[in-house]
Amino acid sequence: MIPAEPNFHPIPGGLVPCPVGPDSLRGIKRQQTNPSRWDGPDWQQFVAAARERDINVRETTTACGVFATDAGGTAYGLPHGVVIAQSAGQISKLLKVAQEYRVPVTVRGGGLTTEGESVAFGGVLLDMTGMSQVLNVDPDGLTVRTQAGIFWHALAEELRRHDLDYLSAPLNLTSSVGGTLGVGGIDVNSPRLGCSADQAMALQVVTPTGEIVECSDTQNIELFQRVILGYGQFGVITEATLRIRRYTPLRMHYFYYGSLCTAVEDLQMLDRNDASDYSGILTIMDRAVNLLVAFDSVERETEFHKTWQSKLRGHGELAFGLRTLARYAVRPWKYAEAWYLLQRKRELFPEFRRSEYMRDSLMHDRTVVFSRAVWKFWGSRQMVIPDLATSSDKFVEAVERGNAVCRKYFAHYTLYCVGIKVRLEHRPHYEMSCIPPDAEGWAYGCEFEPVMDDGIYSRDTLQSFKNEIYDIGVDLGGSYYRFGGMMKGYIRRIFGDALVDRHLEMKRAADPAMILNRDVIF
């Protein structure tokens, strides 16, 4: 019998603790790794019962193998069977049977989790991308009703045929709408609009016990509050009504910094003063720190040039290049780093200026541009993206301490920082989420993304790296975007027992057999 770690809280029908010894990482307490595979005895009866209800459960190696891991590529697990989502009715039947036979159901949208949150360690994998239809576009009311398995990109394709666009979505084409609403979703316009989940007006949800419920800020309010940013614990989002807007291309500007602290301060200054429509920081290590500023209209851009640009301490590309050259000229022992910066710049910058996406100096389809670049330059079969989310005043410290951890572990990495407008009316949604409870006005998030190139890193090294970043969050009293799956050991440390226990009670009430996304949070 493997002893439970002190912070392991068994749940009814739950999994045995991680079999890797707690001392396997010298000096670093192991938090959580792949859960053991569920191996319930009733699988075959469950499949028979599901098929009786016209649910197609695919059990082939091909069907299951496709979902063996998520975008992180460090958590591996196989479902016993796969169900492709077809309708709320089908999902309702599936969850009812799953409750009866206590079979775990792991819901997957784009599969862009990095901590194994969308990996099924046995049981059913419910592939939501089967529900990818746009149901209704209202160009006058500026709303769209869509099935929730749809990729944001597919939604954008549909909306563009009406000259419309979504308001806020992750800079990643293959995130699904439902998955994003379940965790937040950050865009470079989040400093003005809040996270992607803040754009949801109403949802159709299938609860863990199979009821199909419409919820919003006025209807089934409590369910709405728990499902939005709820990490899939309280229901499967099957449809969503989202606010949308008229499509506009972007007027992009880049400012370059040699200091993280200065860039973050300038970013926060812009956000506080509503000086831009889009803002964010993207870096090459801590050497080339790029503050991105963009506008929807010429008026806003003009106002920025007139009032705010002179207050920024960043430089244009040429001036920054010369300063960087001067810096490395007197540091010959750093030539390898300088060479890397130069190479990276050569490869990366043209990608953001490809002629087919730039017309009259306007960037069209920013999500396409950024997403293609993200996958091309940062994607690989293994990805870890630990993050820190804090209130404004703690953010510089969080970024600088996280940066030091990156330097310790990896030769090359990228930081992505963005503000998130805290919407007062949505406070109840934010409970136990990436929005830290002490955030006033804006929360700030920073992702720490190693560039792994062709390096091979053990899971333990990657876990140690993530743990060191997450320890900063505990220390600062912040939060995280990716606190589920392999990082769930931090949940009690960051949110406290009282809050987590309250949510666990709600989860037990909503999901008696604890079948829905069981390995993600609790």
Next chain:
Amino acid sequence: MSGLLRGNSPISKTYADCSGCSLCLLVCPVWRRTCDIELTPHGRSKALQNDVRPADMTISIQSCTLCGACEPVCPERINLTDMVLDLRRTLGPPPGFPTSAPESRAGLQPISSAPLLLRDRALAANPEVLNHTATLLGGVMMAGDDGSDIALALEAGAEISPQRLENFLTSLRRSAKLIVADGLLLRHLARWLPGAPLVSLGEALSGLPEVRNSLRATDLYVIEPRAYHADYQRLVKYYDGLRAARACAFNLDLQRIAIPPSAPNLMQRLGLAPQDNDGQACWILHGRRISRIVVERYEDRTAFENVSDIPVMYLADLTEAGAC
């Protein structure tokens, strides 16, 4: 198997490099129709990573239309079209695939330095259209050996004898210009005849001033996807130039990938299963305000005529319709 039939890139990446990003799904017509990840490059790569045998993926391997849309968007730069062709060769052609001796075509065509037009199946079946196209292109010879049997064998995963291939290539080597209507054949000719003056029929026709100037701002111009995606980096700029010059709409998505007007799987393309492709043409037309559809590929007229009343024109017929 001839070495010529293998992947073209010296450092070609394979399914093992697939990160599972799903970008290929966004452009794949099979995904659009089925929402079944097993039938996509992502699904095939992940299945292969997990040691699934090709024989257990037959439906997936046959479902691919070889439109090539997934290849330019794959951030890992996996030769996804080659991957399907390789898998098809592993499986062998489906039952019912004609097994006529392709060698019979050898020597059909005198070796010449004149520009050659290699027709596709649709043009071969419509001699009048073919002649008109050739006349418009001016001074081109019709290739007696158009390699259509090779294109079909490639698509089906059938054996192509090295002798047959060599005869075909020999007949092309001296030509000053090769205008190729079949996008899959064009992709392969680019690797079999490195440096040869190859151009797709669509690009050749749209480069003619009289054709180009006949395009209107209210036209939807339908690019032939296979040739476009095979030479994406260059052609995305070419068509962007055409858009800037003529202001017409294109069958391009937000990633500037060509949406195929139809999505026949292998069995459908070989005529062994009925077609059910209206969805693609409907999606291309969805929400667009256009007065005319102009297709690069003669065969694509039908896909639009089946689902809409908007006039459809073959690119070479534009000059007859007159400039605007």
